[in-house]
Amino acid sequence: MEKKQTFERAVLKIALPVTLQSLLQSSFSVIDQVMIGRLGSGSIAGIGLGGKFASLYSVVLAAVASAAGIMISQYFGRKDEKSAGRSFLLNLALSVALAAGFFLLCIVFPEHIMAVYTKEEGTKELAASYLRILAVSFLPMAVSSMLTTMLRCMEAAAFPLYASIFALVWNTGLNYLLIFGKWGFPRMGVAGAALASVIAQLISCIVIFLFFLHNKKKRGMKLLVCQENKTDHCQEISEQGVERHPSGRAGEFRRQYLEILCPLLVCEFLWSLGENVYTAIYGNIGTDACAAMTMTIPVQTIVIGALSGLAQASGILIGKSLGAEKFGQAYEESKKLMKYGLAASVMLSLALTAVSPFYVKIYCVEPQVQEITRRLLLAIAVIAPVKVLNMILGGGILRSGGKTKYAMWIDLTGTWIFGVPLGILAAFVWKLPVAPVYFILSLEECVRLGISFVIFRKKIWMESIQ
Incomplete structure (x- = not known):
């Protein structure tokens, strides 16, 4: 009983702060959209397009953070803090390098980049100016992402939550002050929105870094910086200075790291591309369909965000059990986590079904758009438990053993062999309304879940990183 309560506490310690952080970010993004919406259609389009390219950086950064989380959680499970620190610094260095590359692109070629997205000169100029300023946030975003991953693996997920609230x-x-020029600040419009984002990212990075230093000192943790020369070695950074430790495993470490990271990069990029195809499918059905789908985005974000913490906790906790080579325990804990996710998602789906008639009336749109939105929300409620189980199983548990190629092939099969073709058939061949189209293409979630269960039961994903 005590062991079970310890596991439950560990789940809540990670899942609850991550969930609250996700929900807070969702709610604040809605507020930002309302404020930016007052700038006019040209400014909205400019910010949207500039943010679209920036999201590519976010996707790549998320893949690196995911790889970092897999390795660090396993090393902590094995009580190998030296390797955990080495993995953290390696991923931090890669993230900083990616940030520098994207920053240079956005500073030197913003107009060329935005020319790919739009031919309208006014919109292109606004988007380019927004992107040029926003690019300054890439470096602090990279540092914050890696520090957040490390703190969550330390089961100190509350600290990034506090930093996120503050930021x-x-x-x-700052959006209010800089966009509209309030309280004596200049009216900067789109540039003000970008500058506010940069300052917020800097603040978040500083606060998370201070939390990290506090937690590191509390644990007495040391970090490793791996170097390579004729006598391959690692330098251990501690409060007392630098000590050398021989190591002949650098080549194996890099190989294993690339085996984890590369499938994640492919998976995240092609998944993001698939989501853009889905958006294009909805947009081509008609204006009412596009408006209705847009109205469901806040609800989808909240429903998925409410259980994103459980998916994060799954990856970290199962990774620790695998790192300690407690394979039976990892398997049983995985089943518990899926049961928790299923129960919570069913309750959320029932709540969504109940509030959907009232939610659609918030928007001042035509009655037919409200009805389309209500039907979409019902479809979302039906498919939500499957989505959540995929998040926990495919996005957390199966990845935790480092065999990310399984997750890559599952996602690619679901999205590109089933989801995209089914969506095109439903929308353009069968010419169905948007709600059935959404439901039919979302059946790819069922395909992914079925494949994931087969892999889960075979236990071929269970591996301890050496």
């Missing part, structure tokens, strides 16, 4: 409040306040 999000600043971002919203």
Whole structure:
């Protein structure tokens, strides 16, 4: 009983802060959209297009953070803090390098980049100016992402939550001041929105870094910087200075790291591309369909965000059990986590079904758009438990053993062999309304879940990283 309660506490310790952080970010982003929406259609389009390219950086950064989380959680499970620190610094270095590359692109070629997205000169100029300023946030975003991953693996997920609350409040306040020129600040419009984001990211990075230093000192943790020369070695950074430790495993470490990271990069990029195809399918059905789908985005974000913490906790906790080579325990804990996710998602689906008639009336749109939105929300409610189980199983548990190629092939099969073709058939051949189209293409979630269960039961994903 005590062991079970310890596991439950560990789940809540990670899942609850991550969930609250996700929900807070969702709510503040809605506020930001409302404020930016007052700038006019040209400014909205400019910010949207600039953010679209920036999201490519976010996707790549998320893949690196995911690889970092897999390795660090396993090393902590094995009580190998030296390797955990080495993995953290390696991923931090890669993230900083990616940030520098994207930053240079956005500073030197913003107009060329935005020319790919739009031919309208006014919109292109706004988007380019927004992207040029926003690019400054890439470096602090990279550092924050890696520090957040490390803190979550330390089961200190509350610290990034506190930093996010602080930064999000600043971002919203600065948006109000800089976009509209309030309280003596200049009216900067689109540039003000970008500058507010940069300042908020800097604040978040500083606060998370201070939390990290506090937690590192509390644990007495040391970090490793791996170097390579004729006598391959690692330098251990500690409060007392630098010590050398021989190591002949650098080549194996890099090989294993690339085997984890590369499938994640492919998976995240092609998944993001698939989501853009889905958006194009909905957009081509008609204006009412596009408007209705847009109205469901806040609800989808909240429903998925409410259980994103459980998916994060799954990857970290199962990774620790695998790292300690407690394979039976990892398997049983995985089943518990899926049961928790299923129960919570069914309750959320029932709540969504109940509130959907009232939610659609918030928007001042035509009655037919409200009805389309209500039907979409019902379809979302039906498919939500499957989505959540995929998040926990495919996005957390199966990845935790480092065999990310399984997750890559599962996602690619679901999205590109089933989801995209089914969506095209439903929308353009069968010419169905948007709600059935959404439901039919979302059946790819069922395909992914079926494949994931087969792999899960075979236990071929269970591996301890050496």
